[in-house]
Amino acid sequence: MQKATGFHNSPSMPATPKQHFPGRPGDWVLYKDNQLIAFNKPAGLAVVPDKKGSANLLQIGAAYAHHDLYPIHRLDRPVSGVVLFGKKPSAQASVSEQFQARTIEKTYLAIVGERPAEDEATLVHFIREAKGNSSEVVDQSDQAAKRAELRYRYLGSSDRYHLLEIKLVTGRKHQIRAQLGAIGSPLRGDEKYGFKRGNPDKTIDLHAFTLAFDHPISGSRVTLQAPLPEEPVWQAFTEIIDKLPAKA
CATH class of the missing domain: 3.30.2350.10 (Pseudouridine synthase)
Incomplete structure (x- = not known):
């Protein structure tokens, strides 16, 4: 708790x-x-x-x-x-x-520079916390490692970048960042995990898009959806995201 x-x-x-x-x-x-x-x-x-x-x-x-x-x-x-x-x-x-x-449902949207080899996959890695406020993917035998699992789906591309939908199965520190970096598809702007250059404002292109939970009093399911950031790199994907199935 x-x-x-x-x-x-x-x-x-x-x-x-x-x-x-x-x-x-x-x-x-x-x-x-x-x-x-x-x-x-x-x-x-x-x-x-x-x-x-x-x-x-x-x-x-x-x-x-x-x-x-x-x-x-x-x-x-x-x-x-x-x-x-x-x-x-x-x-x-x-x-x-x-x-x-793990009854909470969370969906993230991620912009990457390199399209993953598979358009849809479940990623399983073992992660441990590292120096410099970061996490690293290590061998399963590492005693400090924790299992990290996520599912991703390719949604579409702009002229230069690719959009992924991500659902977390586990919740580890910097999990999405470390796992996408490990497969050669780091988040745009995420130099810490392998992207070639940072964004000028030190942000990374990862957006917590939806969150669904049971209301603590009524028990009814509440689904929240956060509009995309206003930056042009995100707005280039507006049409793709508008075509996603509506959340209940």
Whole structure:
């Protein structure tokens, strides 16, 4: 169970001069009620406070909601997409238990420079945490290794890049980044895992597209979908994504 830690209301932390995030916090809201609130996190924004004192979604979201927020899950700072917070420790605990039970459904969209050899596959690797806030794929015999599994599907291509849909089976640190790097299809901008150059804003082209969970009070299934980032490289795939089956 996720520890019931939250953030108490205070003025939002200003972004540094080098940081610019599109729109206002209210524009990022995907869902809210008296139990939960979800945002479409901009790439480059931390989810929770860090040692650098960076702008973070937990603090900005609490100031917007005028309510304590409790983290349920995380996204890496360079990644965009759905992030869900509890407004009560009980809501945080309920959804956190669903993550642990693997009844949460999460879909990611990934832009890569090299199209994978197979258009659809299940990837299984063994991953351990490495130096420099990273993970590495290692041999199964490594005692520190944890099994990592994901499923991907090729969706289409733009002039230069390729779009994949990814569903996680396990949830390891930097799992998608490390596994795609291991098959020679690193995420666009992800120099840490093998892409040839970074994006100017230090983001990577991975987007947490959908998140489905059972509501902690009603029990009904809630499916959230985060609109694509506004950058041209993402907007080039709009027609392809619009043709995906509608989420219930």
